[in-house]
Amino acid sequence: MIQTVxxxxxxxxxxxxxxxxxxxxxTHFLKVxxxxxxxxxxxxxxxxxxxxxxxxxRLTKRDNRIEPGVEKLRVNEEIYKNIFxxxxxxxxxxxxxxxxxLINKPGVRRELIMDVLNDDPEEYMDILKQARMNExxxxxxxxxxxxxxxxxxxxxxxxKLEKLYAASPNDPEVLDQYCNFMEEYLNQGILxxxxxxxxxxxxxxxxxxxxxxxxxxxxxxxxxxxxMKNGDYVQAGEILELMDQKWHHREEFWTxxxxxxxxxxxxxxxxxxxxxxxxxxxxLSSKSKEALDFWLD
Numbered sequence: 413m414i415q416t417v418x419x420x421x422x423x424x425x426x427x428x429x430x431x432x433x434x435x436x437x438x439t440h441f442l443k444v445x446x447x448x449x450x451x452x453x454x455x456x457x458x459x460x461x462x463x464x465x466x467x468x469x470r471l472t473k474r475d476n477r478i479e480p481g482v483e484k485l486r487v488n489e490e491i492y493k494n495i496f497x498x499x500x501x502x503x504x505x506x507x508x509x510x511x512x513x514l515i516n517k518p519g520v521r522r523e524l525i526m527d528v529l530n531d532d533p534e535e536y537m538d539i540l541k542q543a544r545m546n547e548x549x550x551x552x553x554x555x556x557x558x559x560x561x562x563x564x565x566x567x568x569x570x571x572k573l574e575k576l577y578a579a580s581p582n583d584p585e586v587l588d589q590y591c592n593f594m595e596e597y598l599n600q601g602i603l604x605x606x607x608x609x610x611x612x613x614x615x616x617x618x619x620x621x622x623x624x625x626x627x628x629x630x631x632x633x634x635x636x637x638x639x640m641k642n643g644d645y646v647q648a649g650e651i652l653e654l655m656d657q658k659w660h661h662r663e664e665f666w667t668x669x670x671x672x673x674x675x676x677x678x679x680x681x682x683x684x685x686x687x688x689x690x691x692x693x694x695x696l697s698s699k700s701k702e703a704l705d706f707w708l709d
Contacts, residue, residue: 426456433463442467563602569593584625591618595634612638629659636668640675648672661692663700667707674707 430453436442437449442463453459573590580586594615597603603611619635632655639648652672655665666689673682696704 422456429457429460433460559602562600566597566600566602570597587618587622587625591615591622591631591634594618598638609642612642616642616644627654627658629655629662629664632659633664633668636672640671645672645676661694663694663696666694666696667700667703670704670707 430449433442434449437446455462570593573586573593576586577590594611598608598611598615616635616638619631619638622631623635632651636648636651636655639645639651649672652665652669655662655668659665666685669685670682673685
């Protein structure tokens with residue numbers, strides 16, 4: 413009987429402690445976080461003691477610290493000083509990437525090429541190609557090393573996709589993944605002429621397979637561009653006809669048609685095409701206008 417009464421008293425005392433702690437937290441009398449009420453509820457008495465100790469610790473720190481507003485201003489001032497100092501230092505060192513390879517400062521050139529290697533070489537492929545022709549032997553070495561490593565990485569990814577495709581040649585997702593990789597791989601420009609031609613033939617075969625499954629504008633554009641680079645004007649013309657049927661008013665069709673006529677030196681057809689564009693009020697974006705100007709020149 414005595415144990416039962418004692419147990420009830422302890423439970424009531426625990427409930428009172430929980431209520432008092434919760435009220436102290438809600439009224440901000442206790443300088444602790446709200447989630448600590450869980451500790452008080454699930455760890456009787458010891459949880460309350462821990463919360464009180466944390467409260468006393470925060471009060472002690474508050475008494476000993478500098479006024480927060482003043483300290484915040486001081487910290488902000490130091491941050492701004494550091495930012496402006498860093499910006500000032502950087503302004504003195506900023507040099508366009510292309511120009512940095514040309515100036516007569518080996519230290520700057522080497523620092524540039526190391527930054528490219530440490531950052532993302534794929535994003536600076538044009539710079540690496542220029543660096544291969546640099547007079548600085550060390551810069552040339554770094555550039556060639558980076559391109560070789562990139563080539564190895566692409567070869568490794570290509571082998572994985574070849575195995576994946578061989579296992580599931582009719583899987584549309586695998587085919588999409590393979591085509592996307594080939595587009596990226598060929599656009600890097602790291603392949604030698606003969607190897608590039610072989611890989612482009614493979615890419616064309618994959619795009620033709622993709623076209624049989626579903627004809628999309630992107631697939632047709634990629635297929636047309638690669639056929640033109642391989643000099644297959646017959647199939648390129650067939651792709652243009654397909655695009656004319658499905659996407660007659662799209663600017664991609666018209667820019668590719670002008671490229672086709674310009675490369676084939678079909679002057680009369682080209683003039684007719686330009687008049688047709690004016691009559692049909694074909695809209696061209698700034699990017700397409702640049703491509704149009706290039707082929708017309």
